Amino acid sequence: MAESITITDNRTGETVELPIVNGGVAATEWSKVLPGVWFYDPGFMSTAACESAVTYLDGDAGILRYRGYPIEQLAEQSTYLEVAYLLLHGELPSEPEFVAWRQEITMHTFIHENVRKRFLDGFHYDAHPMGMLVSAVAALSTFYLDAKQIFDPTSRAKQITRLIAKMPTLAAAAHRFSVGMPFVYPDNSLDFPANFLSMMWKVAEPHFEPDPVLTRALDILFILHADHEQNCSTTAMRVVGSSHADPYSACAAACAALYGPRHGGANEAVIRMLTEIGDIENVPAFIEGVKAGNGRLQGFGHRVYKSYDPRAKIIKRTADEVFEVTGKNPLLDIALRLEEIALSDEYFVSRKLYPNVDFYSGLIYQAMGFPLDMFPVLFAIPRTAGWLAHWQEMLDQDSKIARPRQLYIGPETRDYVPITAR
Ligand code: ACO
Numbered sequence: 001m002a003e004s005i006t007i008t009d010n011r012t013g014e015t016v017e018l019p020i021v022n023g024g025v026a027a028t029e030w031s032k033v034l035p036g037v038w039f040y041d042p043g044f045m046s047t048a049a050c051e052s053a054v055t056y057l058d059g060d061a062g063i064l065r066y067r068g069y070p071i072e073q074l075a076e077q078s079t080y081l082e083v084a085y086l087l088l089h090g091e092l093p094s095e096p097e098f099v100a101w102r103q104e105i106t107m108h109t110f111i112h113e114n115v116r117k118r119f120l121d122g123f124h125y126d127a128h129p130m131g132m133l134v135s136a137v138a139a140l141s142t143f144y145l146d147a148k149q150i151f152d153p154t155s156r157a158k159q160i161t162r163l164i165a166k167m168p169t170l171a172a173a174a175h176r177f178s179v180g181m182p183f184v185y186p187d188n189s190l191d192f193p194a195n196f197l198s199m200m201w202k203v204a205e206p207h208f209e210p211d212p213v214l215t216r217a218l219d220i221l222f223i224l225h226a227d228h229e230q231n232c233s234t235t236a237m238r239v240v241g242s243s244h245a246d247p248y249s250a251c252a253a254a255c256a257a258l259y260g261p262r263h264g265g266a267n268e269a270v271i272r273m274l275t276e277i278g279d280i281e282n283v284p285a286f287i288e289g290v291k292a293g294n295g296r297l298q299g300f301g302h303r304v305y306k307s308y309d310p311r312a313k314i315i316k317r318t319a320d321e322v323f324e325v326t327g328k329n330p331l332l333d334i335a336l337r338l339e340e341i342a343l344s345d346e347y348f349v350s351r352k353l354y355p356n357v358d359f360y361s362g363l364i365y366q367a368m369g370f371p372l373d374m375f376p377v378l379f380a381i382p383r384t385a386g387w388l389a390h391w392q393e394m395l396d397q398d399s400k401i402a403r404p405r406q407l408y409i410g411p412e413t414r415d416y417v418p419i420t421a422r
Pocket of ligand 1: 261262264266290296297299300301302303304351353356357358
């Protein structure tokens with residue numbers, strides 16, 4: 001059987017055979033035959049914008065792999081820093097490579113004093129930490145002017161290291177500012193997730209040693225959120241990066257995309273929803289309301305997953321471990337009941353709506369003491385590795401600037417009428 005499709009232009013009778021390569025058909029071939037006839041695809045529902053070797057995702061089968069490694073194995077056995085290396089370099093590091101990588105990241109955790117004192121301290125007292133993060137990441141481009149050298153391998157590697165290393169520092173600084181607590185400098189004796197927790201929670205103790213179970217849980221959440229192929233924020237990174245903007249500017253755009261409730265804001269919406277439901281007895285009525293069109297079941301449904309999100313399964317297990325330390329989040333019972341009812345309800349089953357990664361992650365973050373405002377920030381920290389892996393891959397592919405076409409539906413040409421005659 002030929003791996004191709006044949007298209008006939010019924011206006012001319014002309015036919016053309018297009019090969020199917022890696023599950024797709026090259027739109028440029030189509031355009032050669034039918035110039036000026038565009039694919040109409042709002043939200044890119046049926047469009048592959050690139051070829052990528054970073055992450056494999058099969059939404060129907062519930063499969064997620066980074067560089068070929070199943071997410072379950074990485075969550076079980078790896079660390080976020082190792083996964084970041086894997087995403088960026090395509091292979092797991094050898095021991096010396098990992099030691100060097102960890103050292104490199106650790107040496108770049110500090111931020112320039114002016115970023116904190118002049119820039120972050122200038123925000124309004126109740127600034128949302130994600131708004132602060134978006135702006136702070138963009139501001140880094142003004143501190144590292146060499147970042148514009150995106151085709152210089154040394155400069156590129158340096159900016160990648162800086163972004164991954166400084167993201168937790170900026171994130172914690174945004175939190176400390178929003179609660180009126182003094183900034184905590186990085187503690188380079190701690191590993192990546194523990195250092196972040198120290199910068200978040202340290203008060204007056206000379207050395208903050210976070211609970212190892214919570215540290216590992218956070219690292220697992222970082223692994224699960226490190227990449228998810230061409231999602232909204234990664235697409236933002238690629239689109240801005242395709243103009244050859246510096247990586248801080250592109251990363252700020254990706255952070256901004258992650259800020260929205262349809263993307264990185266979903267776990268916050270889950271907590272608000274569970275709090276609003278208030279009691280397990282109110283779950284059936286809430287579900288009926290959703291089915292009647294009164295809002296959505298937050299943390300359910302996904303553009304790509306049409307079965308149980310594999311990350312949600314891992315997170316559910318992690319939640320149990322965290323609750324052993326923190327005590328059970330009182331909203332958990334409501335969440336479990338919601339899931340139980342939804343998974344047996346025709347409305348959700350027929351639409352293939354299953355819990356996504358955000359259904360349980362918010363419960364963990366809340367039990368660990370993170371305020372709701374910090375949830376998208378917690379997502380941005382690890383996703384930075386994924387954004388950068390895709391950005392780098394795109395630059396190496398010598399890609400075109402992102403510039404889609406449109407189907408114009410506005411008025412025909414008409415003559416200007418002076419304001420006095422309108
Ligand atoms: N609750 C109730 N109904 C839903 C839900 C939901 N969470 N999600 C989708 N549906 C219904 C829609 O009403 C629609 O029904 P219809 O065919 O009768 O009109 C159908 O399922 C298809 O929904 P779409 O909006 O077309 O699906 P799309 O792929 O565009 O949206 C999205 C995916 C945005 C994630 C959606 O499922 C949603 O809003 N979920 C809640 C928010 C959420 O959890 N977002 C996190 C996503 S994961 C992440 O970003 C990390």
